[in-house]
Amino acid sequence: MSNKEKHWDKTRGLMFITLALWFFFGYVIFMFGESLNSASFLGYPLAYYMCAQGSLLAFVIILFWFANKQEAIDEEFGFAEREDN
Amino acid sequence: MKGKFIDNLPKIYGLYTGGFAAFIILMAIAEQAGMTAKTIGIMFVAFTVFIYALIGWLSRTVQVDAYYVAGRQVPTVFNGMATAADWMSGASFVAMAGGIYFGGYTYMAFLVGWTGGYILVSSLLAPYLRKFGCYTVPDFIGTRYGGNLARFCAVVVLVLASFTYVTAQINATGTIASRALGVPFELGVWVGLISILMCSMLGGMRAVTWTQVAQYIVLIVAYLLPVFWMGAKLGNPFPHLMLGDEVARLGELEAQFGLVKNAAADLKAAGVPGGLSSISNSHAGVPAGGMAAWKFISLVICMMVGTASLPHILMRYFTTPSVKSARKSVAWSLFFIFLLYSSAPMLATLSKLQLMDPNLATSIIGKSIADVQAIQWVQDWTAAKQVFIADFNGDGILQLNEWFMRTGVVVLATPEVAGLPYVISGLVAAGGMAAAMSTADGLVLAIANALSHDLYFKIIDPKADVQKRLIVARALLIVIGAAGAFVASMRLTSILGAVAWAFDFAMSGLFFPLVLGVWWKKATRQGAIAGMIGGLTAGTAYLIYVGPKFMAQTPWLGIDHLRFGIIGAPVCLILMVIVSMMTYKNDAEAKAISAMLDETRIPVGKTVLGQK
Numbered sequence: 001m002s003n004k005e006k007h008w009d010k011t012r013g014l015m016f017i018t019l020a021l022w023f024f025f026g027y028v029i030f031m032f033g034e035s036l037n038s039a040s041f042l043g044y045p046l047a048y049y050m051c052a053q054g055s056l057l058a059f060v061i062i063l064f065w066f067a068n069k070q071e072a073i074d075e076e077f078g079f080a081e082r083e084d085n
Numbered sequence: 086m087k088g089k090f091i092d093n094l095p096k097i098y099g100l101y102t103g104g105f106a107a108f109i110i111l112m113a114i115a116e117q118a119g120m121t122a123k124t125i126g127i128m129f130v131a132f133t134v135f136i137y138a139l140i141g142w143l144s145r146t147v148q149v150d151a152y153y154v155a156g157r158q159v160p161t162v163f164n165g166m167a168t169a170a171d172w173m174s175g176a177s178f179v180a181m182a183g184g185i186y187f188g189g190y191t192y193m194a195f196l197v198g199w200t201g202g203y204i205l206v207s208s209l210l211a212p213y214l215r216k217f218g219c220y221t222v223p224d225f226i227g228t229r230y231g232g233n234l235a236r237f238c239a240v241v242v243l244v245l246a247s248f249t250y251v252t253a254q255i256n257a258t259g260t261i262a263s264r265a266l267g268v269p270f271e272l273g274v275w276v277g278l279i280s281i282l283m284c285s286m287l288g289g290m291r292a293v294t295w296t297q298v299a300q301y302i303v304l305i306v307a308y309l310l311p312v313f314w315m316g317a318k319l320g321n322p323f324p325h326l327m328l329g330d331e332v333a334r335l336g337e338l339e340a341q342f343g344l345v346k347n348a349a350a351d352l353k354a355a356g357v358p359g360g361l362s363s364i365s366n367s368h369a370g371v372p373a374g375g376m377a378a379w380k381f382i383s384l385v386i387c388m389m390v391g392t393a394s395l396p397h398i399l400m401r402y403f404t405t406p407s408v409k410s411a412r413k414s415v416a417w418s419l420f421f422i423f424l425l426y427s428s429a430p431m432l433a434t435l436s437k438l439q440l441m442d443p444n445l446a447t448s449i450i451g452k453s454i455a456d457v458q459a460i461q462w463v464q465d466w467t468a469a470k471q472v473f474i475a476d477f478n479g480d481g482i483l484q485l486n487e488w489f490m491r492t493g494v495v496v497l498a499t500p501e502v503a504g505l506p507y508v509i510s511g512l513v514a515a516g517g518m519a520a521a522m523s524t525a526d527g528l529v530l531a532i533a534n535a536l537s538h539d540l541y542f543k544i545i546d547p548k549a550d551v552q553k554r555l556i557v558a559r560a561l562l563i564v565i566g567a568a569g570a571f572v573a574s575m576r577l578t579s580i581l582g583a584v585a586w587a588f589d590f591a592m593s594g595l596f597f598p599l600v601l602g603v604w605w606k607k608a609t610r611q612g613a614i615a616g617m618i619g620g621l622t623a624g625t626a627y628l629i630y631v632g633p634k635f636m637a638q639t640p641w642l643g644i645d646h647l648r649f650g651i652i653g654a655p656v657c658l659i660l661m662v663i664v665s666m667m668t669y670k671n672d673a674e675a676k677a678i679s680a681m682l683d684e685t686r687i688p689v690g691k692t693v694l695g696q697k
Contacts, residue, residue: 008686018208026201026389030381033190033371043329048369051193052430053325056200060423063207063416070212071409079687081407 007077014073018066025050025058091158098163101136102302108132109306113508122507123267129511130265130518133303137296137522138283144295145287149551152289152558153220153534155404159294164410165417167294168401170301172199172422174250175257175521176584178304181426182499183492184581185433189366191377194384196426200419201385202392207415210393211402213603215411216685218692219403221531222396222595223539228694229602229678230610233544238617242594243396243535245621247528248569250395250587254525255281255566255573260493261521264469265514271574277518278570281525286559289534293526294404300519305424307516312428315435315503319445324431331438335368338441342450345486347477355475361489368437380643387650391588394595397524397531408688436499441485447502454483462501466494529569533561585647586628593624593653597661603686605665606679612665619660624653 001009029036033047041049074080090097112125150156159167177199184192219225223243227236255277262280263273284296316324321331346365371377392398401418405411439447449457454476457463466472473489490498497517500509537558542549549557594617601608628649629635644651669675684693 004683004687011686015208018204022201022204022208026197026204026385027382030194030197030385031378033378033381034373037369037371040329042326044332045369047371048190048193048332051190051197053427055197056423056427059200059204060416060419062204063419064413066204066207067409067412067416070412074409074688079689081409081689 003077007073007079010073010076011070014066014069018062021062022059025055025062029055091160094160094163098298098302101299102306105133105303105306109508109512112511113506116506116508122510125507125511126265126514127267129515130262133515133519134280134522137299137519138280140296140299141284141286141288141292144292146289146291147552147555149554151291152555153403153538154400155289155291155294157404158406159404161405161410161414162417163298164294164401164405164414165421166301167297168398168414168418169421169425170297170304170519170523171401171527172398172418172524173304173425173520174254174524174584175261175517176253176581177425177429178308178520179257179261179493179496179517180581182429182432182436183490183495185430186437186495187362187364187366187492189368190371191366191381193430194381195388196429198385198388199392200422200426202389203415203419203422205389205393206398206402207412209600210399210603211415212408212412212688213685214399214599215402215405216408216688216692218694220538221535222399222599223535224543224694226595226598226602226613227539227543229681230598230608230613231674231678232610235598235610235613235617236539236543238614239595239598240535240539242590242617242621244532246395246587246591246594247397247532248565249583249590250397251525251528251532251565251569252572253583253587254521254528255569256583257521258518258525259570259573261514261517264497265511265518274570274574277522277525278566280518281522281529282563282566284522285526285530286562289555289558290400290404290530293530296526297523300523301421303519304516304523305421307512307519308425308432309428311500311503311505311509311513312432312435314505314509315439315499316431318503319435319438324435325427328431328434331434332369334442335434335437336370338450339364339367339485342441342485345484347486351477352475355477357473357475357489358470361471361473361491363486363489364437365486368434376643383644383648383651387585387592387648388588390592390596390654391650394591394599395588396535396591396595397527399599400531400534401527432499433495436495436502439499439503440488447504450483450485450488452483454481454487457483462498465501466490466498471498525569529562529566532565533558536561536565582647586649589624589628589648589650589653590621592650593657594621596654597658601661601665603682606682607665607669607675608661609665609668611668612661612663615664616657616661620653620657623656624649627652 029050036047037045039046116125146152214225217225223236223239226239255274258277259270259274262276263270285293312324316322321327344365402411402414405414439445441450442448443451454474471491471494475487477487497513500513541557542554598613598616628646630638631640632646681693
């Protein structure tokens with residue numbers, strides 16, 4: 001496998017992990033909204049909390065994590081951009 | 086000179102924010118000194134719009150790169166702010182808290198949908214489109230798949246989605262301008278349009294970028310200040326973490342007053358104006374059953390996939406200096422959006438509690454109607470036909486189902502309801518204006534750029550020189566803005582309906598051609614064309630089938646007119662895959678595309694288009 005192919009392999013892997021996390025916080029939680037709401041977090045019903053704040057915050061964190069991970073992958077295979085690019 | 090400007094950005098916007106704070110304080114002093122509420126409102130809107138126009142004029146340019154992609158040198162965090170302003174429309178600012186106020190948990194599907202889509206943007210599209218180096222979204226489709234027909238189809242989807250969206254935005258600008266300046270709505274629309282054009286016409290993307298950053302600062306201050314102020318008044322200085330008890334209290338009050346859905350006949354008999362609602366949904370309760378969960382999830386799907394297909398958002402990531410900063414910039418965008426979106430439910434909670442909790446001095450539910458009608462803000466907003474009281478049971482006491490409000494009023498009137506000084510109301514009007522203007526700017530520019538670059542320059546007259554191209558781009562900007570204002574002044578759809586439709590149009594026609602264009606080398610031109618035409622046609626046909634203003638048939642599986650992308654996008658995907666598999670040939674063209682995509686997929690090096 002060439003360097004480019006290995007880089008793309010890892011990039012694709014990261015994409016699938018990111019989308020799995022996205023699917024969990026965007027959909028799986030809300031499939032069980034009714035039962036989740038009997039639990040509570042910070043005093044809020046859990047499903048209410050997740051759609052008011054929790055999932056939104058999770059998305060922000062996932063995006064920063066994803067950007068750093070992808071930069072590390074680019075670095076590893078020598079495709080990182082120089083700052084003066 | 087330009088480099089110096091970019092280096093000095095933090096200082097410039099720091100000064101700007103300080104100046105804005107000073108202006109707010111000045112207005113507060115003027116209010117104490119006896120300046121009327123109306124003058125304060127006019128000052129706020131006029132002052133901020135003047136600043137945006139000034140920025141637009143200072144950013145004028147005659148260079149193609151600066152006009153279309155702001156010279157590709159917008160720093161990561163600033164691009165995040167500009168995208169957040171581009172994203173958060175008048176609907177987000179004015180109507181979202183109101184939607185949550187009336188719709189409760191069910192409505193909050195919009196919050197999840199309008200944030201989660203950025204994960205698709207970042208992981209599937211933005212970095213690759215940035216590396217590709219296109220000026221517009223159809224530019225990518227046209228180059229990746231080759232041929233004018235593919236490019237033209239992408240232009241059609243873009244124009245349809247963005248134009249639907251922009252009418253809603255100009256409508257919102259008109260509403261706010263007419264209220265703040267005290268002119269009729271039809272005139273307010275044109276005032277709004279002129280303000281929008283002043284920001285974008287001379288400097289294109291460069292001007293829009295720097296005004297959007299300025300607009301973000303105004304809108305976020307205008308949104309958060311009342312939330313924190315009200316929270317502090319009720320003893321919760323950081324409402325986001327501390328409102329658990331208030332949410333529980335609302336549940337108790339709902340049980341006490343009862344959630345009653347009024348019959349349509351009663352509403353008509355009492356003369357309740359159209360578009361006003363009473364509270365009939367539980368604030369935090371999840372509706373029971375699989376169908377309710379599916380309705381929530383299907384709306385989330387449409388909004389998320391639509392986010393990743395809306396050209397005015399994607400094109401913001403063409404302006405960053407590198408691929409790496411495009412990715413980081415998406416994260417910053419969502420962070421800045423999160424600041425407002427996570428506050429909307431808190432605003433709804435606080436504002437609802439103020440009206441409902443009998444222990445608070447501001448409450449009105451359960452009080453005598455004569456007393457409520459004597460309150461100043463109730464009188465003002467009743468006169469504006471934005472709130473309404475109907476004594477259905479004739480007991481002279483205001484019940485929960487007898488109190489009607491328009492959704493936008495929740496944000497606009499909350500400062501008055503909570504007894505905050507009028508300067509805050511003026512600030513909120515300026516914030517709403519900033520939100521609607523910034524989105525309209527981005528949309529009008531996206532349409533004009535697609536028409537001038539893809540239709541005029543790439544298809545009609547490829548030999549046109551730079552000067553001619555920019556003149557055409559500017560002329561189109563005026564024409565599209567005027568057309569948008571004209572349609573907006575007819576008020577065909579509600580703001581929310583038009584916004585949701587834009588997402589559905591975009592996802593039906595553009596999502597899979599864009600994603601597969603990057604991720605599937607064997608996607609062919611014929612496949613993409615079939616997908617775009619088929620997806621858009623299927624989605625539109627379904628919209629006409631279920632649309633309440635069209636054929637108004639019963640939706641399948643709860644897929645109503647807000648969710649028609651659920652039909653369009655899969656049709657697009659299936660057609661695209663089948664036709665691509667039938668037409669793929671391992672010939673020289675396929676090899677060239679494969680090489681082009683290999684280049685697109687690594688961040689380092691020149692843009693793909695720049696190498697040609």
